[in-house]
Amino acid sequence: MKKKYNRIMMVVTDSLGIGGDVRQKEFGDEGANTLLHVSENFQLEIPMWKKLGITSIAKIHNPGKISSQLAYTARVNEISNGKDTLTGHWEMMGIETKHPFPVFTKNGFPIEMLDELAKVFDGRKIIGNIAESGTVIIDQLAEEEINNNSIIIYTSADSTLQICGHEKHMGLDNLYRYAQAARDICSSRPEWNVGRVIARPYIGSNGKWERTFNRHDYAVEPPKNTILNRLHKEGVNVISIGKIRDIFSNQGISKHYASGSDEKGMDILIDLAMKKTSNEFLFLNLVQFDSHYGHRRDVEGYGKNINQFDIKLSKLVNAMKEDDLLIITSDHGNDPTFKGSDHTRENLPATIYSKSFIEPKKLPDFNGLATLGNIVASNFEIDIANIGDDIFEKLK
Secondary structure, eight states, rough: OOOOOSSEEEEEEEOOOSOOOTTHHHHTOTTTOOHHHHHHHOOOOHHHHHTTTTTSSOSSOOOOOSSSOOEEEEOOOOOOOOOSSHHHHHHHHTOOOOOOOOOTTTTOOOOHHHHHTTTTTTTEEEEEEEOHHHHHHHHHHHHHHHHHHHHEEEEEESSSEEEETTTTTOOOHHHHHHHHHHHHHHHTSSGGGSSSEEEEEEEEEEEEEEOOOOEEEEEEESSSOOOOHHHHTTOOOEEETTTHHHHTTTTOOOEEEEEHHHHHHHHHHHHOOOOHHSEEEEEEEHIIIIIITTTOHHHHHHHHHHHHHHHHHHHEEEEEETTTEEEEOOOOOSTTTTTSSSOOOOOOEEEOTTTTSSSBBOOOOSSSTHHHHHHHHHTTTTTSSSOOEEEEEEOO
């Protein structure tokens, strides 16, 4: 008889890799190790995560000594051909990405694509069209966008088309409408089909600009049903927190909570964990690790966010019921000490915790992030993915 967890919570520390992937050289990321390099440059205070066992699978500067661990841990070898948000999350839920989404880092978006985009932007002139940091391009072009009724589009090192708009001068409704139209245009041709179109609102004036948490992602729809779809179909309450809903194009989601900051996302999960509910899968993405600190190469900010996460993790563990299960993992790396501002291909950490565990330990490496989704599927007695390992019976 399989052990049944009443609720499963999965937390994705977006971009927190642990180095060592066998394909690092192929992706140009040899030597990247997000967690280690942050710890070497910032004092990490993560007593809860250490108790769970993170140092059994990840190198950390001054790790200290933990005689035993409270959680099962393993290093995860991603199998998909990519290192981005969609690729990682989709793999967790059973989809292997064999052909990476197109990127436009060298020359921007092609003229024919820009002509199609211009038709849906209400006469606004397109400016930008380069690969750049979002904060940098707003500093460079916000005045022109506002004064000339233009529209900023840009891309990043991963497969995105990003659209900036001032919340007052353009308006969120218009920005979201433009982004949805751009998604439709991108999806109309394989060579334009970026993984995500991202609406990037900002506020401010006179050269002082600030991006807001009203960002919205318009992702490619998963090419087939995921574990989320099967859970939802079988009556499991699938709760999305943060950008999970956007990543899966609202497929297989029962209820959604917008989070904004990582701190707010963890607070939402803690509040939900404290309730007496059943038959739930709660899925949280902590985006600021990636968007605010990894891409911006902000080592100190990344370290502070890890420490803050550990404080919230302790509260979450305390709030969990005896028959709850917690899974913590990441979708890709983004070493803030590495060259450029791109994601980094790395092994990913898996921490699996329940108060009911008898003798948790470090497990052999997992072959694919779907191993974690398969735990969820097995627990709720639906078909597991045809990728990843099946380790459910080892959790005792």
